[in-house]
Amino acid sequence: MSNVSPAKGYSRDSRYITTRITADGRDGFPVEPGRYRLVVSRACPWAHRTVIFRRLLGLEKALPMAIAGPTHDKRSWTFDLDPGGRDPVLGIERLQEAFLARDPAYDRGITVPAIVDVPSGAVVTNDYAQLTLDLSLEWAAYHRDGAPDLYPAELRPEIDAIGEEIYADVNDGVYRTGFAKSQEAYEEAYGRLFARLDRLSERLEHSRYLVGDTITEADVRLFTSLVRFDAVYHGHFKCNRHKLTEMPVLWAYARDLFQTPGFGDTVDFGHIKQHFYVVHGHINPTGIVPAGPDPAGWLTPHGREALGGRPFGDGTPPGPPSPAETVPPLLVPSRP
Structure with missing residues (x-):
């Protein structure tokens, strides 16, 4: 959802459906395992956050996931990855159908992530910023044994503050750069x-993670932009002062997270590149999807262990993803 003004540039339309799914059900939607379906696209950085949180917290069974294809038209994300082009649980071809089931006059963006109430077929929320917080707090009764605390109470003010900076200048900043209509x-x-x-x-430079000595919400929010930087933002969005691989600290930090269970195993570079280079026809009218960059570097040693820290705190890493949710392995080109 966006607006572009030649004078002001790009601004994100943040009119989301803000109904919440909570432990006490105060908005009419109580947390219930299996009742809801999380709709994502692996291409979308905002949806990617929820995918990582769901993996780290072990909510796969409690909150089943539908994966839309990497491209969409003006109407909606579609379930073209599923047999017959329909989500097998919701029975719909387009996410738009679930938004219209919530509000037949809905006239805002059809965005992922979105959580759909399966019995009614209607979207409950697409408020991505609140979603990950609620997965941490409201869904706590269904976290896996050993789930990390990604939003510890004593660090929340600092996490929130740096999260706002990351959102304004990085997460949304790459879009404001790429979609600018004036120099x-x-x-x-x-x-x-x-x-x-x-x-x-x-x-x-001297801290393994952004806040404290473990992975938190802030790290997830930054990672989803960094992992797309060289593949998309550097060229496609003209964010080209440096590549991520030319920023030593951030490149090592991103590799550290990528090699942490729950991060790299949720990244699909094919979907990411196909989405940005195909959907943004006004930026890339040929629709050509670049073959590079070489992904081999993501698996090279990062050396960040020397800074200490405990990725999962007192918790444990998540197990491997299910076969249905496993992304293709990195294609590492052979060397001459």
């Missing part, structure tokens, strides 16, 4: 993006 708007967004990346590099 002035582009340069303003570009400057903010790389100034923030520089500050994050300084913060992470």
